[in-house]
Amino acid sequence: MDENIRKVSEELDSAAPGLTHQEAIEAFRIRFLGRKGTVSALFEQLGTVPKEQRGQIGKQLNDLKNKAQGLIDAATAGQQNSVINTRTDLTLPGYPVQFGKLHPLTVVMNEMIEIFRFLGFSVASGPELEHDWYNFEALNFEHDHPARDMQDTYFIDRDLLLRTHTSPVQIRVMESQKPPIRSIMPGRVYRNEAVSARSYCLFHQLEGLLVDKNVSFVDLKTILLAFAREFFGPQTKIKLRPSFFPFTEPSAEVDVSCHLCHGKGCRVCKHTGWLEILGCGMVDPNVLKACNVDPEEYSGYAFGMGIDRIAMMRYGIDDIRLLWDNNQRFLQQF
Ligand code: PHE
Numbered sequence: 001m002d003e004n005i006r007k008v009s010e011e012l013d014s015a016a017p018g019l020t021h022q023e024a025i026e027a028f029r030i031r032f033l034g035r036k037g038t039v040s041a042l043f044e045q046l047g048t049v050p051k052e053q054r055g056q057i058g059k060q061l062n063d064l065k066n067k068a069q070g071l072i073d074a075a076t077a078g079q080q081n082s083v084i085n086t087r088t089d090l091t092l093p094g095y096p097v098q099f100g101k102l103h104p105l106t107v108v109m110n111e112m113i114e115i116f117r118f119l120g121f122s123v124a125s126g127p128e129l130e131h132d133w134y135n136f137e138a139l140n141f142e143h144d145h146p147a148r149d150m151q152d153t154y155f156i157d158r159d160l161l162l163r164t165h166t167s168p169v170q171i172r173v174m175e176s177q178k179p180p181i182r183s184i185m186p187g188r189v190y191r192n193e194a195v196s197a198r199s200y201c202l203f204h205q206l207e208g209l210l211v212d213k214n215v216s217f218v219d220l221k222t223i224l225l226a227f228a229r230e231f232f233g234p235q236t237k238i239k240l241r242p243s244f245f246p247f248t249e250p251s252a253e254v255d256v257s258c259h260l261c262h263g264k265g266c267r268v269c270k271h272t273g274w275l276e277i278l279g280c281g282m283v284d285p286n287v288l289k290a291c292n293v294d295p296e297e298y299s300g301y302a303f304g305m306g307i308d309r310i311a312m313m314r315y316g317i318d319d320i321r322l323l324w325d326n327n328q329r330f331l332q333q334f
Contacts, residue, residue, distance in 0.1 A: 005060050008038050019075035032068045039065050104334045108311040109186055112206050115230045116184045124183045126169035132159050134168035138290040139247040154190050162190035166207035174291035179298050180212040197319040204307035211300030220301035232259040248281025278305035
């Protein structure tokens with residue numbers, strides 16, 4: 001029996017190199033492991049082996065069977081690999097690599113920051129969760145001002161709220177720095193407004209603040225015109241309309257001539273030829289006082305523009321919600 005097992009084991013070894021295709025593997029299986037195969041025949045002889053040797057011979061037979069099965073498995077796996085290999089067409093072009101893109105808001109904000117940096121402004125930031133003092137009180141909002149109403153402001157408690165504009169950063173900058181100050185403050189702001197194509201509950205602003213000796217409204221107008229020409233194009237005109245903000249006096253709203261129709265009137269400017277882009281004014285003396293800046297010695301100007309609206313104008317986006325959808329088909333266009 002020993003001798004037979006050894007012989008079959010040798011046969012397995014010599015047949016193994018021939019297992020190069022499916023038919024050979026199947027013939028091998030039948031020859032050794034099939035019902036009438038050599039290994040099976042040896043198992044049948046096990047009954048004739050003397051009892052005391054049976055355990056040991058049985059173990060040898062099992063090893064032999066496992067060896068045959070192992071060779072079959074290895075050859076089958078090799079076959080499958082080679083099938084895959086022969087089907088790989090190496091001349092095919094590779095899969096395209098998908099690159100991420102900057103969000104249109106990021107593109108616009110970076111460009112604005114770049115322009116103001118060039119004009120000598122540094123960049124500052126403040127928290128989005130803000131105290132009533134910074135968001136309202138220090139900015140000269142009277143106690144019954146409608147902007148404090150629950151409708152507009154997300155209050156966290158009596159003192160804490162989600163900032164409704166970037167103007168509180170003006171206060172933080174004046175608290176921590178002595179004039180001359182020349183800073184811009186981009187960031188997210190929150191307002192409890194009904195969500196629609198034109199308004200969203202959060203958006204972005206870019207605030208500007210300059211405080212120094214002898215600052216006048218002309219300086220403000222000059223810097224805004226320089227910005228508008230750099231951002232919208234050299235032919236751009238600006239128009240200032242009187243307005244009101246608690247923290248600036250006098251105050252104005254600024255329109256730029258429509259960069260698409262150059263003032264003729266189109267869908268983007270709603271046929272007026274003008275686009276409203278920001279609010280501005282001379283820093284109210286009360287605000288300077290709240291920050292321990294002497295209004296007799298210093299004056300300043302401030303402005304705040306809505307980044308989302310400007311991005312929408314630039315790219316002709318007609319629904320602000322698209323900026324928040326994370327829709328690849330939309331975002332890949334920029
Ligand atoms: N904070 C004002 C707003 O949110 C904009 C503004 C900023 C106006 C600075 C004047 C000066 O509408």
